[in-house]
Amino acid sequence: MIDHLEPHRAIALRHAWSGLVATDLPRLDITIGQGSTGPAPCLYRSMVCFILQGSKRVLINDELLSYDSADYLVSAIDLPLSGEILNAPGGNPYVAVSLLLEPALLTELAASMPLDAETGSCGIGLSINPVTQPLRDALLRFMSLLDQPADIPVLAPMAERELLYRLLQGPEGRLLRQIARPDGALGRIRRAVQWIRDNQTARLRIAALCEVSGMSRASLHRHFLALTGVTPLQYQKQLRLQGARYLLLDGEKSVSEVAFAVGYESATQFIREYGRQFGNPPARDVRQLREAISASTAA
Numbered sequence: 001m002i003d004h005l006e007p008h009r010a011i012a013l014r015h016a017w018s019g020l021v022a023t024d025l026p027r028l029d030i031t032i033g034q035g036s037t038g039p040a041p042c043l044y045r046s047m048v049c050f051i052l053q054g055s056k057r058v059l060i061n062d063e064l065l066s067y068d069s070a071d072y073l074v075s076a077i078d079l080p081l082s083g084e085i086l087n088a089p090g091g092n093p094y095v096a097v098s099l100l101l102e103p104a105l106l107t108e109l110a111a112s113m114p115l116d117a118e119t120g121s122c123g124i125g126l127s128i129n130p131v132t133q134p135l136r137d138a139l140l141r142f143m144s145l146l147d148q149p150a151d152i153p154v155l156a157p158m159a160e161r162e163l164l165y166r167l168l169q170g171p172e173g174r175l176l177r178q179i180a181r182p183d184g185a186l187g188r189i190r191r192a193v194q195w196i197r198d199n200q201t202a203r204l205r206i207a208a209l210c211e212v213s214g215m216s217r218a219s220l221h222r223h224f225l226a227l228t229g230v231t232p233l234q235y236q237k238q239l240r241l242q243g244a245r246y247l248l249l250d251g252e253k254s255v256s257e258v259a260f261a262v263g264y265e266s267a268t269q270f271i272r273e274y275g276r277q278f279g280n281p282p283a284r285d286v287r288q289l290r291e292a293i294s295a296s297t298a299a
Helices: 006-015 103-111 133-147 149-169 173-179 185-198 206-213 217-228 232-250 255-261 267-278 282-298
Strands: 019-022 028-033 040-044 047-053 055-060 063-068 071-075 079-086 094-100 126-130
Touching: 006 028, 006 047, 006 094, 006 133, 040 232, 040 267, 055 094, 063 071, 063 126, 079 232, 103 149, 103 173, 133 149, 149 173, 173 185, 185 206, 185 217, 185 232, 206 217, 217 232, 232 255, 232 267, 232 282, 255 267, 255 282, 267 282
Parallel strands: none
Antiparallel strands: 019 028, 028 094, 040 079, 047 071, 047 094, 055 063, 055 079, 071 126
């Protein structure tokens, strides 16, 4: 059986060894890791992800989605969810590449393509679809530039455009077009999400979200929940706790200092909500994370 992704995987393994690695190609990251012991909370950026080896399961809005090297995932909005990495057969590591989506470029490309039928409703901002051969070939041409860094400034923009063009032609072309439509429901909620990200340590103000999104309270709540699977307040809480986890891993602040740094007024409340989110209190969770990181590095 022909392994169509072997060239892609070889490039990824030449340019990354473990964890999440930002590459010389703008907005393209490589992830290499071992299978997780269970679902773990994470934040998906607005991106397209291609698995080159292994598989992954994600849980969003009580829906379990699975994808592997035969599929690609589109996240049209920054989404808080739970994910679980699964190793490839034989214990080979999980390998994936992800490209952050650039709305301006999608707008430019979509404007030159025939319009498809738009619907008034807006469902969850995440979709999984089968990889086609033209899409796989475009990804390889884009990734191959990592082996030719001198060509990146000139050829990378063209290669990225080709990749996005193939995505716009695919089943989720309509979802990707909505990213570039600032007056659509997705565009409005993206603005609300950005406001929360920019002000995640401050008290959440629904009035400010309504103003920046141009929506009423009822419309904001309905579309926010439909697209992200959580309410604005729950979204902010998950951002805070994710940020706290990274600060604790750095090891430069105490639990109380981290709690106040991410916007909590009570360390006790922070510890309680951290345990609900990650399954363990901060100190134990961080200790287990460091042990897992050390084991992965040693392997």
